[in-house]
Amino acid sequence: MSRFDSWVNTGPFSARDVGLFRIVFTLLLIPYLPRLSGLGAYPSGLLDPPAGPFAMLREFPPVPVLVVMELVIAVAVVATLCGLYTRVASILLTVMLVIAYGLVFSLGKVDHVAVMISVPAIMSFARWGDTFSLDALRRRPRRGRGSATGDPTTIHPTRSQPQWPLRFLAIAIGIAFVTAAIPKVSNGWLDFSTQASYGYQVRQNFIAESPGLLAGVLAHFPSAPLWEMLDWVTVLLELGVLVSVLSWTTWRTVLSLLTLFHLAIALSLGIFFVGNVLAYGAFVSWGRVRLPAWHLSVRTSEALARFGPAGVLIVGAIVWIAGDALWSVRLDVGVIILVAGAGTGAGYLIRLARALLRRFVTARSERAAPVA
Structure with a gap:
């Protein structure tokens, strides 16, 4: 088997993972x-x-x-x-x-x-x-x-x-983000003289019917360095999604960051990327959920x-x-999906950070141990 075939067909997902995801996904899809x-x-x-x-x-x-x-x-x-x-x-x-x-x-x-x-x-x-x-x-x-x-x-x-359908879905999500990032680059999001994120924030605060809970505060916080950094982080994150497909660990890490990013967008702009978070659920280890x-x-x-x-x-x-x-209840369901997704993403990042810290401490202890 070639390296490409091995990459495509290798993954951590079990039949229980995808079966339980089917139930969760379709239940949450019904209001939409x-x-x-x-x-x-x-x-x-x-x-x-x-x-x-x-x-x-x-x-x-x-x-x-x-x-x-x-x-x-x-x-x-x-x-x-x-x-x-x-x-x-x-x-x-x-x-x-x-x-x-x-x-x-x-x-x-x-x-x-x-x-x-x-x-x-x-x-x-x-x-x-x-x-x-x-x-x-x-x-x-x-x-x-x-x-x-x-x-x-x-x-x-x-x-x-x-495993290949999960890899295919990951690539499809990555391509979708690239198509969102390219127009931002061409429209000047990386131009230091403008802060596109702040422009969107001000527009949503004064024009949108349902701006985010934090829209009023953020629209009156015109810190150019902060908003410029947010412009760059947004573009680089969207471009990096496709690259992260190369590794399942990296992919899950980026998705975890995206769940937090989507929650922040909902709070600041009032835009709910519920469909994205639902799709990210395909990469959760649902089989670990203990059932009666x-x-x-x-x-x-x-x-x-x-x-x-x-x-x-x-x-x-x-x-x-x-x-x-x-x-009529889709907005309430959307809030639940975004909060649950962000909670799951944060939990994954915390576990990953603990594992990396434990590995670092172990490696440092082994280097510091005296040679017999």
Whole structure:
């Protein structure tokens, strides 16, 4: 195997890690599912689609079509959550979200969701439906065909976990940050005569409907050296994300810094990069979370496997009906995601610092020890 192949296929992620991430990701994604039916009321004159295939759009689809799209998205996210036909459901979810957000963004306002909506399709190739899923229960041996052995929440207990989809997702996140950094460089963020970060802060404080909690204080703190340093830190951090993909430790360290950075942006500018933090969750060691010991009987497993598809359809319909109510709490959910992400990132950085300090002290003690 070449060094490149070894790099791509090497990683610390287990089947439990990606399986639990699937559940966390889809649960937190539900409040952010786009609401489309209202688009049918907008006249074609308001269309301002972004560059790409949606630029060919002349009018929004009819309301019945938009409603069906909402329902398909709701069922796809519940199917992915429950791990039913997970790969198909995950890819369908990403495709439908791309179309749905493309329609929403055709009104002129574009949000940062590209990384988030690509996660299901990418993670489907990491077999994130092999554990804690209806697929795992459906593929267990049935009564009369041998006894059920092994972990009932896992499809292939002995198969190695694919690592390359995680590396691919990391590269995709890195490229997204590079595309954000390059315009900043070309627009003068590294020019010592201007402080772009401060300009954004002042604008958000006086123009934005919901500026950050610290916006008023920071807008009246015009320290040129501080804001210039923040300009450079922002650009270098965004450019460094892609480079950090070379090492999982470095990658997780940079992501931890980014979670703190996103929380700071929310507090200062009132901009919530929730989708980014959700995507970072793919690189958390969820398998270390201690869960209560439990075991499903063969009868219960068979019942879930048999009636699971009907249950997914019913729950998907409920999610669709409750869509407006769920959409109304997305800001509260976003705060929880950002705070939890920053807490997780800070915890990782603290553990890393302790490990490095312990290694340094040990190495220094060994050098200072007398030779026998």
